Amino acid sequence: MPTPTTFKARFPEFIAVSDALVQLVLNDAIDQVGDTWLERDRARAQMLLAAHILTMEGEPGRTENGSSGATAGTGIIKRDKVGDVETEFAVPASSGSGGSALSAYARTFYGQQYLELLRKNFPAVAVV
Template structure:
């Protein structure tokens, strides 16, 4: 599994986070992946997934734990906002919320990894 140093070489924007939090999310991300299925893209995919999870963690911390919801409509006059309905089924939408998750999806598509059931 890649180290914090490996992660920060690819994603230096996370340098301000503590090493222990990055290690924790590295462990989480790589626990969700099968090294044999990912082959040569295992490390890149895992690092992208780590960055995605860390970003979501930061958003959640900044928003006092409130869930992130996709904005589907917005008005200015008389202020109106609409959010997408949350789904209990995990789909690719979870990964599309960050650029890092989108990179993870792109790599996952290259290796042909389908749905994973935990």
């Protein structure tokens, strides 16, 4: 089961976030990603979900510079660059209520990775 220490080792961008907050969010993620997941994917999915939730809540920016909430630098990543760190977020075409409940996970890189694991663990079922 992931701890704030293992979470921050995997996602060092969240080092500035308090261990107490990380643990609270990990607890939520652990509740959502339970025993029905493949054991080999469970801890990774829990950490990805926690990273997604923290990002949607505005972390680590909120902790580091006091930016307010999830509106600061979150959303669907349009372009990412590793050398000299550059991330460009896409502007959603509309903010209507239509769409899948799962589409919220597409708003962060962590959520996208979580969705991939979710689909591997719970593939769509076709009825013939």
